[in-house]
Amino acid sequence: MSSMDCPDTAKTCDVLSPSDSRKVCQCSTDVLCNADEGTSDRVCSIPDAVCIPRCTADEACGEGQRCDTASGHCKVRGDTGAACTGEGQSNCDYGTHFCNSNVCTPLWEPGCPNYTNFPNKDMLGTTGPILYAARRVSVSTDTVLCGTATPKLVKVAFSAYSSVPFPMTKGDLNGFFRVLVAGTVREGTQDVRGADYTVTGDNRERAELIVSLCTEATATTLSTAYYFTGGNFLCFQANF
Incomplete structure (x- = not known):
């Protein structure tokens, strides 16, 4: 032939x-x-x-698949409860789910005051880079970076996935913002030191951004939130 x-x-x-x-x-x-x-x-x-x-329906597709009625194609399931591997998006539905312990899991719903007071919710969406996890990295005293009024340095790592490659360096990263409790928006990349930005994945589809935040010496908690333009809003409460 x-x-x-x-x-x-x-x-x-x-x-x-x-x-x-x-x-x-x-x-x-x-x-x-x-x-x-x-x-x-x-x-x-x-x-x-x-x-x-x-x-035209899921019944026409094989096990572990579902019908994308818009395209007519059977695709690997990526909704809640679908099997996945690795981290970030994996095969989970973009913009609404992430792979958590080998199961597609809905993204966290924002419920913090930062989100309630945020005036630009029309800047959010499900097509931009997606923040899917956050964790406290460290708490220390750093008067050089933070000054004497707010000497406590809290580092928080935010994990993100994207449908387009993340830039190799923080200097080329755009559209990342921090939202304060009052809803005030600040440029988010200024909170990330150069060495605290890492990109992984064959297509640079995942990034970790460690933000450095300063607070009062007596503080035992810190509420923060970040988002990418066109992406979701992720709240994080750091307790220490």
């Missing part, structure tokens, strides 16, 4: 698998699958590159 033997609905001739040299006509787009039909009833299967009927 050669490419000349493949119909217009399957432009590519390729082997079935690395271990099976038999050849099959493969599609590359949904449009090709419907070229001879004049309809949109067929799609080009993502894993197999062959034309198949559009799915």
